[in-house]
Amino acid sequence: MADIAHKTDEQLIVEKHIANLHNGFAHWPRAEEAPPALGDSRWTQDLILATWLMAETGKPPENGLEYKIGASGGGFDVLDFNIPTEDKWLPADTEIDLSIPLNRRDDGAQLNINIPMYGGGMSYGSISEHVMQARARAAQHLGTFTSTGEGGYPPSLVLYKDHIITQVATGMFGVREETIQYAPIVEFKYAQGAKPGLGGHLLGDKATDVVAAMRESVPWVSLFSPFPFHSVYSVEDHRKHVDWIRTTNPRALVSVKVSTPTDVDMVAVGSYFAGAHIVHLDGSYGGTGAAPEIAKKNIAMPIEFAIPKVHKYLVSENVREEVTLMASGGVRTAYDVAKAIALGADGCVMGTAELIAIGCTRCSNCERGRGCPFGLTTTDPLLQQLMPADWGQQRIVNMYNAYAIQLRELLRKLGLRSIRELRGRRDLLKYVG
Template sequence: MAEAPPALGDYRWTDNLILSGWYQAETGEAPDNGLEYRTGASEGGFDVLDFKFLPEEQWLSEDIEIDLSTPLNRRGFDREIDIPVPFYGAGMSFGSISENIMLARAMAAKEWDIFTCTGEGGYPDSLVEYKDHIITQVATGMFGVREETIQHAPIVEFKYAQGAKPGLGGHLLGDKATSSVAQIRESVPWVSLFSPFPFHSVYSVEDHRKHVDWIKTVNPEALVSVKVSTPTDVDMVTVGSYYAGAHIVQLDGSYGGTGAAPEIAKKNIAMPVEFAIPKVHKYLMSESIRDEITIMASGGVRTAYDIAKAIALGADGCILGTAELVALGCTRCSNCERGRGCPFGLTTTDPLLQQLVDPEWGAQRISNLYASIAKQLTDILRRLGLSSIKELRGRPDLLLYTASNGSK
């Protein structure tokens, strides 16, 4: 195998993980060329967890159907939405990524009958065609939030906090706030945008409930998702969101975000998502409401194995962001905060650089990545003797802590 290019990746997104992401985006299959596609080299988190697979003679046979479907509404009322795989696309805003990337993600979501999220940067008109597969986000800056975009959405996401910037609001530096970005965000071109950390209208569960009621008044058919970071009381936050009426709670850990997220926030605030998931799962179980709310994990979920481990710890599914960008050619160079910083046209607002990615090409690569992940999840379940992804939820007994990076 040829050597990886220099300066490719980091300890979480290793050169092998990036190259294997490109391979999966090309082929729709897990690599068979020696690349390590399951774990990174962080010596922590999901990288030090492995599965206790059954002996091969006890694996489920190929003729047994494996169910990967995941319900997003467990409350027993409101619209029922099931997705065929336990993952969908994370919130990445217009301005943080280009419109072509948003289109590619939306097209892939439509093909797989799942969702992608606008992030807090508004809803470009080009996405309306894919509205049945787009989650619209309402964040503290309220950028681009309009009643018509809420009415488009099958799911509306409140971003109360972000794992990559806990205790901080969203950042979009002036270099990326082009005229088109500013128009959608209803702001001034070339002026940096900083969202406040809290919603100043929400200081209690009752205030939270008013937010949910507002969305349900504008769009009675919409499910409500709540995105939170992972403070030490994240279990209480989740229960509060349940009683406020949320259908989905997204636990966003500190490993996620693009290269624009400040390192001091990512590395020093809140807890890793692999600690938050079982904490929330156990508390919801103790409150006898675990089966009435969907828990989605995000923030550094890179691979099919990460997804399966998160579910074994207690999540219902996962939300992917950086993995999709890697499929489109991201090398983790961490120049995302600059308007012309991304040489691949991904996290750019420059009109010329955006043209480097054709939306149909991008959609095919993301779709291929999804196909590879689904196949790997199916294989993991067969090797564990499980016929449904739902049987894996809350099964930490199937995990093994390893001293090394856990790859086998």
């Protein structure tokens, strides 16, 4: 009671709603009936609730929630693993290695990540600084990375710079000499899966004073990151981009994030020959920010089809062992990660799953009014307090811990000691559509 007397109304309001929300995140995964309006074909009620539960406990759900597949009727949802009989499983105490290398070339730093996943780009402005901090701290804890997205590099993230990828996109928001020099990895975003070929767009309502300052723009004006890079029309042009980064930061690995057009295989090979260490394919069904509905479903192919196409082509060009292939765009679960790797990726880049872990209901109202009602994709000063960074960090760490448990168990049953052995093992998959 004494506490209440000394707190401002705003403090009490924030505390009240945080307590209620946390209560709800714990309640619903254990309830007999799920919220009727929750979920969709891709992220079903069960997947969302299971992610909440994993984010709370750090373990896979044991209460019957379906945490492996969704109900989209295609792609990852019609694939399963062909698990051998039990006598072929590895012993339960077998050490299973989930680390993957991000640099398979001879040049640059030899970076490994402890889990075959890192966080995808979500820009300052499209998400709150608290969310960025939570993701960065989680990446540090897990021994992996997260990406700034294209919205600048808030000073509060510098503490975690060894685990942060600096993204460079056409708007060049927040791209400065020091943000390139901080970065162990620099990511060129040529396109993104949710809106391939359309560029980035921060709606004016989200360009607050702070966000605009970070992007060196003026407040309350929509900020476009137009497609494409007008300095890049060839592999040679792209090579110049890579050289520019290497001049500024010789240590940095270069990642190239591209969408999935019909010639995605050639794009990937071109990116490799231009000097990329990481080719990051972003399929059409993902995305965390606002995007035109027409783009999400209709432009470019889903990641499930792009991965084997690119993997096979890299193999045929004899360069597969020199490049790391990361996949994103509709990768929702640990099992999706494993399927992507079996189809030919080295690892996956995660976005939506992290947001769901910290309370996203996928209501899709990210861009409406003040932004996300759960304080995630918003720059509203009051709303963003609903997701404290330390709470968010732990939720993300827990989710990945639960993923790691699932991946190790799956690999053990498949008789594999390392996630690297799973790459391209299509023979371990079966079609169940």
